[in-house]
Amino acid sequence: MxxxxxxxxxxxxxxxxxxxxxxxxxxxxxxxxxxxxxxxxxxxxxxxxxxxxxxxxxxxxxxxxxxxxxxxxxxxxxxxxxxxxxxxxxxxxxxxxxxxxxxxxxxxxxALDKRLQVEAAAGAGFAVPARTPDGPWIVKAAMAAIEQDDKLIRPGGRAAATEADVEAATAELAGPVLVQQLLTGVGEGVFGFATPDGVRAWSGHRRVRMTDPRGSASSACRSIAVDDELRQCTEKLLASVGWRGMFMLELLRDADGTPWFMEVNGRPWGSMALAVRRGFDYPAWAVRQALDPAFVPEAPDPEPPHIVCRHLGRELIHLAAVMRGPMKDHPGPWPRRAATLAALRPTRADRWYNLRAGERRVFWRDTWSTLATQAARMRRRAS
Missing domain, CATH: 3.40.50.20 (Rossmann fold)
Incomplete structure (x- = not known):
């Protein structure tokens, strides 16, 4: 074969x-x-x-x-x-x-140990959040997956304003934790395919909107070019651990323009729709590499125009949150309703997650499932 x-x-x-x-x-x-x-x-x-x-x-x-x-x-x-x-x-x-x-x-x-990732990122020249003398901080599980009593757990993270909050969050989370300065900014991603001769097929994204305006995964994202400095740091990071295949580096760019390292995703990532729509077929390339370790992908040439990709279910949740108004725990400015309505108006240029000809049942089922999951989450919070 x-x-x-x-x-x-x-x-x-x-x-x-x-x-x-x-x-x-x-x-x-x-x-x-x-x-x-x-x-x-x-x-x-x-x-x-x-x-x-x-x-x-x-x-x-x-x-x-x-x-x-x-x-x-x-x-x-x-x-x-x-x-x-x-x-x-x-x-x-x-x-x-x-x-x-x-x-x-x-x-x-x-891929599963954020402590290893943070160490490699710092050594490669990335800005990495540290534990500052004063809060607020984010306390997050160091391991993305933990086995306890033959059951697998994916622990999350907690915000902490005081040392007591840090201790409480550490006690709640399974396994070791990282305590880092809580930063604000815009999420970015660096994608590529690592080979023995370096990274090929660079691409990236920037978050346009979050599902929850207080902070969450993206409901819409835009493709962006990856600048030379980020490429150099990424190459150095991946080379230091001998990484091969597709990857995604998650970054947070603050108001001063500094890209802070968050984590490495060593498997397909959330904005895969954005990459695939532009001809960066990372999943198919990963299978080719598994069958032939010498395989090197060829990026689209010339590079396709940049696009915006939206997830309908998450966009509707974002709209509902904006229309409802900010909650007490939101410290920053809240999106304006008029601006949000204008931004969410569909256009012919939109690309939608999980939508393609002949597979519309998947798109609508995914949308319904996203909304149903959010509704169940809200009911649990209210109870």
């Missing part, structure tokens, strides 16, 4: 934010795509005509059983390559013994 031959690829988890666009990138490359999902769930990707979803034990219930189920599914389906789509899947994939289009071994350790 050559690297260009169609293969059966097993990806997961199917509800990962990058799942739909990654699956389509692989299908467009001619691969047969299967996606594993937690048993009893029905992700939006299940509505795709080009992907078959298979159930596995949720790693939050039984991590060992999840690994075994993924291995059995790969063997049963004849999948040649396994691609993890989120951090829990990176942990699972590293324990399967299968051919993985992604991080394994020391690379998986690096």
């Amino acid at each position: 050559t690297a260009a031959s169609p293969t059966r690829v097993l990806i997961g988890f199917a509800d990962a934010f990058a799942a739909i666009e990654s699956a389509w990138s692989l299908a467009d490359a001619g691969h047969e795509v299967f996606a594993f999902a937690r048993r009893g769930t029905s992700p939006a990707l299940a509505a795709s005509r080009r992907v078959r979803v298979v159930p596995v034990t949720a790693p939050e219930d039984d991590a060992a059983a999840c690994v075994a189920d993924v291995v059995n599914a790969a063997h049963r389906l004849g999948a040649s390559v396994l691609m993890p789509l989120d951090d829990l899947a990176v942990w699972v994939a590293d324990r399967t013994g299968l051919r993985v289009a992604g991080a394994t071994g020391k690379a998986a350790d690096f």
Whole structure:
């Protein structure tokens, strides 16, 4: 089999934010795509005509059983390559013994341990948030995935204004933590594909809007060029850990223009739609590399025009938040309603996450699922 031959690829988890666009990138490359999902769930990707979803034990219930189920599914389906789509899947994939289009071994350790990432970023010349004498701070789990009693946990983070808050957050979070200065700014991402001869196919994004104006993932983002200084620091960081394949560096650019290092995503990332729409087929390239380690991708030439990509469900949540007005815990200026309505008005130039001809059921199911999840979250907060 050559690297260009169609293969059966097993990806997961199917509800990962990058799942739909990654699956389509692989299908467009001619691969047969299967996606594993937690048993009893029905992700939006299940509505795709080009992907078959298979159930596995949720790693939050039984991590060992999840690994075994993924291995059995790969063997049963004849999948040649396994691609993890989120951090829990990176942990699972590293324990399967299968051919993985992604991080394994020391690379998986690096992808899941923010302490290793922060150390490498500082050594490469990035500005890295440190613990300042005075707050506020962000207390976040150092590990993206932690196994406890054979159950997998993905701990998050907490804001802290006092030392007592830091102690409380540390006690609540599983495993070791990082305590860093709480910064404000605009989120950016640096994408690329690392090869033995350096990074190829550079691209990037800048956040346009957040789902929650107080701070959250993007509801809309814009593609941007990656400047030379960031490229040099990124090359040095990745070379120091021997990284291969696709990557995403998450940055926060403050009001003074300083790009602060946040973390490395060693698997498909949230704004994959933006990259794929512009011809940067990182998921398909990762499978090619898994089949042929000497593979080097070719970036689109000339580089395509920059675009904005929007997620309908998240944009609607953003609009609802702005119309509702700021909450007591919001310290900064709140978006104006008139400006938000104008900014959210659809245009012909818009690109939408998870929308393509012949797959509109996926788009609407994803939108509905996003809104339903937000509604459930709000009910829990109110109770």
